[in-house]
Every structure is written in C-alpha cells, then in structure tokens.
Amino acid sequence: MQFQKTTSPYLHNNQSVSHVMRQVIYALIPGTLVYSYFFGWSIILNIALACLTALLSEALMLTLRKRPLAFYLRDNSAILSAWLLALALPSLSPWWLIVIATLFAIVVAKHLYGGLGYNPFNPAMVGYVVVMISFPQHMTLWLQPNAGLDFSQALQFLIQGELNSSINMDSITSATPIDTIKTGLSLNNTIAEISASPLFGHIGGTAWEWIAGAFLLGGLWLLYRGIINWQIPFSMLVSIAILAGIFYLVDPQQYSNPLFQLFSGGTILAAFFIATDPVSASTTATGRLIYAAGIGVLTFIIRTWGGYPDGIAFAVLLMNMAVPTIDYYTQPRVFGAPGK
Amino acid sequence: MMQTKQNLFRFHGGLHLPGHKEISTAHAIGNVFIPSRLVLPLQQHIGESSEAIVNEGDQVLKGQIIAKANGYVSVPLHAPTSGTVTQIIEQPVPHPSGLSATCIIIKPDHKDQWIELQETADYRHMDPSALRNRIRDAGIVGLGGAGFPAFIKLNPGARTAIDELIINAAECEPYISCDDMLMRERAVDVIEGARIMKHALQARRCLIGIEDNKPEACAALTEALTKLGYNDIEIISIPTIYPAGGEKQLIKVLTGKESPSHGLPLDIGVVCQNVATAAAVYQAVIHNRPLISRIVTLTGRGINNPGNHELLIGTPVNEWVEHCGGYDESIERLVMGGPMMGFNLGTDNIPVIKTSNCILALGQGEFSVSSSNPMPCIRCGACMDVCPAKLLPQQLYWQAYARDFDKIQDYNLFDCIECGCCSYVCPSHIPLVQYYRFAKTEIWAQERDKTKSDHARIRHEFRLERLEREKLEREERMRKKKAALKTGKDKATKEKKKDAIEAALARVREKQKQSDIQAKNIDNLSAEQQHKIDEIDARRKHEQDNSTS
C-alpha cells in the first residue's frame, strides 16, 4: 500500500492566527459596550467605519501585492487594528479623520512594510499619531459622559463633522480628564481643585474608570486563555504605577495618584491590547518586561510633561523601534549553555 | 516500597499532549509470528553498517550471526529464525528518504531452530569490558529510536566517573506504548538489565524515570524490585510533559543537571539508556540471546486491531498489519515512530528493524496539521514558550528562511532536538521543524564541501612544497657547479645564499609538519569523535533524503 508523505510533527493544537485575533476582538467587546453605554452611538459608528475602511484597504493592498485575498482577509488582523484605532481616536470624529488614520495604519504601517508579521510599528498607533500630528484641533472633541447624543446625531457628526446649530458643542464635549489636569495645573490649580470637577469619578475619570474596568476584564480573560503573556501588561502597569507613586508621594498637589494614572486615558487598553500586539512587541520574556516598562515610563513622561494629551501612542512607537535591540540582548540562555 | 520520592526538576517549555496510549494497551503483547520472509538491512544502527558473512543459499539457524560488526561503531546482526538466505539485495528500508539499502533476505523454515547457546558466566564476576563485548556481540543498539550501539554508551571512558545511570522509561510521545507494555509484562527483565548496565558502568546510582501516565508499568517495576529484593535501583515517577523522554530533558528532570549544549551526558557523569535496551541486555547477558526481536506498537485509528506485538527483526510491516487485521479505510498517513518526531512512510513494504518502536496509522481526524499555506510569523512567541531547548524558534525560522546559515548557528540551531513542540503550537502553521531540518542538512553539506576543499588545499600545498623543494635542490646543484667553476667567489655572498636556502627549507619543513598534524587529526579519531561524525553523517544523509523526498 502507498501513502502520502509529509514531515513530522503530525499533530497541531489547532490554534490559528485568525482564531487568536478573534479572541482579542471578543475581549474588546465588554469595554466597547460600556464605552457606548456612557457615550452613545458614536463609538460604535466609528468602529464600524474604521473596520470597513480597513477591510477595503487591506483587500486593495493584497490585490496590488498579489496575495491570496480570502486567505489573508480571514485572519482578522485588519479588523483588530481598526477597532483599536477607533477606540483610541476621540469619540466625536469626522469620517475623514477615521478613514485617513485607518488608511495610514493599514496601507503604510502594515502593507508597505510587508504585511502581517513584518510591520515593525504598531499599525493602530501609527494611524493615531499621523492624525494627531496632522489635525491636532480635531483630536480634542471628546463627548461628555451621558451627553445624550442619539443615533442620528452621532451619524450626522460622523458624516458632516458638525451637529445642528441648535446643539451647543461646548455643552456636550469636554477635554479628557488627563487633559483637564494638565490645563488645570498650568493655570496653577492643585490636583484637588481640578478633581472636584464632575469629570472625575472615584479613581479615574467619570465613565472612563468603568470603561477601563471592562477592558481590564477582557484583558484578564485573554491572559487566562493564554492568548497574551503576562509580562507586557504587568510591566507596563507596574512601571506607570511606580513612577506615578513616587511623584504623588513627593507632591500630591502637582501629580495625580497612581490609580488615576492607571484608570484614565487608554492605560488599561494599551497595556492589555495595544502593547501586546505580538508583531511589534519584543518576543523574549525578559525583553517583554523591558519593552513594556519602557512604554510605561515614556507614557508617564509624555503625559506629565509633554505637549500631547496622552503619550501612549508615542511611547509604543518609540519602544517598537527599540525592539530589535531589546530582543538581541535578552536572548534566553540555551539549555545546557554555561552560566545558569 | 522502593519507589523513591525525590526532588524533581522542570525543564523549560514542553507540551501536555493527549496520550492516546489506551488505543494500544488494551491487550497483552502479541506473540511472535513467523512471516513469509524476513528483510534484514545491514544498517540498523548509527555507525558503520554490518558486513554480511552469509551467502545466498546458506542455511542459517536462529541466533546465528549473519553479518559481522564492521569497525568500532558497529554491531553484528543475527538471524531472527532458522531458514535459508534467499537473497542479499537492495530493498526499501524504514528511512525518511524511502530509499533502499542492502538487506539480507531470509526465508524462514518455520522450525525456529536455535543455534546452540553457550552457557554464560555470572556477569557479576565479569570484567566490565568483557560484559560490554557480550552486549556488543548480541547486536544490541539503543532501542529507543536513535540506535546507537549500546555497548559504547556503557563505556564510561577513562576520565569520568558515572554518577547516574538513567533508564529512560518516559515514553513521552503520544500513541507509543511498547515500553509501557514491556514494563508491565517483563518488569524483571528491565530491572535485571538495569543492574547489569549499572555494573558495566560501575555507576553510583541507577534511576528509572517513568512518566506518571503509566501507573501499571510503574507498579509492575516496583513489585519486581521488591520481589527481587534489590535496593540499588530507584524508580521515579515524573510528570507527563512532552518531551520528558528526550535524553537531556529526562536527565534534567531527574538530576537537575543540564548536559552541556555541545557535549554529551557523559560529560556530566550521566549515562542514559532506554528501558527496552535494558531488557535486551538482560536477555543477552543472562540467557545469551542476541537481539532478534523487539516489541513494536501498532496503533492509530487507521488500524483495525491496534496493539503491541513482539516481532522478529525484519518482519515486513505489510505482513504484520495483515496478520493483525489490516487497515481501516480512514487511514491518512503511515508513520514510523510517534506523531511528533516520527517520519512518514510512503509504503508499508518495509521491514521492522531494531530501532522501530511504533507503526502509527493516522486515521480520520488524527492527522491535525492543516494542509493550507502557512501564514507569516506574527512573532507571538508561542514557539519560544514551549521550546524545551530554550531556543528562539522564530529566530531560527527567520534565519533558515533567509538562508543565513552562519547566523542560524549563533541561534544554536544544533541544540534543537526536533521535538516538534514549536510547530505544534505555531498559530501561523509554519512547518518550523522542517525549516530546521533543511538548515541542518544545508550546513552539513557545506561542511562536507569544505572538508573536500580542505583536502584539495592540502594537496595543492603539498604540490607547491614539492615544486619549491625541487627548485631549491636545482639551485643548490647550480650553485655547487658555479662554485666549482668560480672558486674565487665572494664568501659572504655564498653564506648569505646558503642562509636563504636554509631558511626556505626550514619553511618547507614547518609547513610539512603542519600538514602532518592535520593528517593525524583525521586519522586518529577517538571513538567519540568518530561517533559524532558518524551520527552527523547518518543524520545528514537522512535529512538530505528527507528534504528531497
């Protein structure tokens, strides 16, 4: 009898890239729902638009690069990048902002570097930074919690970039808590005075702390499922907490407390979902600790002293650049090699 | 209770794999049957292949030597039953390449008549070297799969005292259960064999490492040990983590020691032998029976009646399968060895040899490697997390992909034991191990070419030296002639010239000395070096064939 030939191993755990990406997307759902509970339809629409743009541009690039279309579209990686990008962008964004950011993420940051697996930079963060630098005035329109925008209004803003003149923009938007603190401090207010605003909740910003909590749940589930490693979230959160803790102890009137730092802005989202993007992160165990600690430190620095409202995107991209070096110097000791 | 509780260690990575052992352990070991013909490859071990000493048409008796050892790293081959040597020809052999090799074909006469067995002396009064010779003469090789002549590994050499003799009873690959069944049914053979090897090595301790998914085997060994009243062997149950049965991994688990990355377990005072080898040693030393049969697992959903059988070496797989009730129609792949490290057979018209432990017929739903294209590596590090050699499989993959064979060695390619853990977990379904095998083959080929060109260079240098020498000699003659003619020649110039010639000659001598050294290096190889070279050669051949198939 004759048989077909292939080489061992003949078993596989049936894990696949598309499955991994899908799990990560599932883990984003609770946070996204809570987000939409507080801020309405905008975020859902933004995510939908970003995903659509991502899929179309991914398909276009795959065709141009003569790659099998269905095979790669099924891997879910473009959707995940787009979803993360939409979560990072302001909740009130005009359609073109989202489209431009997504195009940069997928076309430039991903495909021009060689497609899935070859991109040194986190695509979502590249897209974010590009629009942040190009259109800073459009990056500040954050809805107030429970602003009460309905579906058609959200859609209207997305399409036209503005609302009916009957609605007073100032009454429904506000700066993010982190931004508020920054502006407040520059006006010589103390943290306590600034935090008295209704924008601030128990530990983070109002609503934001709940959103962060929901993302935390999703992230922990990913950890539990073994989809992500503990090193990156752990190291990033700990480094921010330690830095923030030190400054808070030195001067609690000038520096917000560590819990606030963890539960506001995109800290939790970044720690579990963005910094853990395997392609652009360090791969060795020690390397991941260093990489994520770097992101934490840079985030804190940019947040506290930098000119931009939140430093996560810059921090991630900067550390992406350091990854080859980190990986090189943190290779594990091979079994049986000297020097345990 | 001899079962020792001792501190165990953990190796990095590894996998929890579904065992599937129950498929083949439901029945007792099947009895030997005599097939219509036996196919005995001359090469069933690592090293020099044996040399046939029978001719076509010869009558042979069971246990008679039909091929003798050829060189140090070699063992003899015995007739598994009585009968006639019908042919000595090229036949397909169990090898990833599917290539053929020289085999002795015996047509059994079904009398199964033994050659006269000599009385054996008590091994306890035997010199270790005499004991090793007996084991060698019985044709025993490592039965765990590698097939390295067992007697060589029982030679501790002059420099090392052996701390631990480790009997590898882990049998960590899924599906395979021949060692399990051997221990359940022939525990005394195993224990006695282990003691003989301990004696041969004069080892301080003897540990039997057995995965905890084999409680029956463990109990049988413990019981045998108690009954025999020995207290110098320790049976240690270890956690079931693939590949705990890898030599280096097992040593680490039991002793905490890591065999050096470019060395042998012997370097850290450890020798590791397979449990079936121990049983074969017992048969050879106590009953003077050579290695003519072994237990083999026939399993997988592609088989109608899976189980373990004692088979004569040389039994054709197709006859055996037929004897057991044939294939299930769902069969997808036929594998020799286990599903993680075994190799695919293109045909079942091949014999069972000394190193065959399992024939696995992967049936419906068992063959779980996706046939679609691999995705790009997403650097997830899953491969790294499971690698028992603590390598960076994704880096190895990148380098192999880029054909950077220097860099790939910086990432310790040759520490890869090809366990397949990385391929098993890769979400991109990249056939990682295939890349490593490819890279190893390429590097071996390059080394071989380099050796060739080194030889050529040496020959070239010899020639240059000869030419220079001849030239100098000619000049010397000319000079003498001239000197005879022109007696009034300036003495100082003469001296200078002479010096120059002397210096040139010295250079030549120096060069020659260097080449002498090189030549010596190649001639006087230690057994270990020869072993390594042989192993590499065998490996390379195997890989090369593999990659071309």
Ligand code: SF4
């Ligand atoms: S498991 Fe596969 S995809 Fe992940 S890092 Fe290793 S080779 Fe790359």
Ligand code: SF4
């Ligand atoms: S096959 Fe090699 S690289 Fe892959 S896990 Fe095993 S030892 Fe590591």
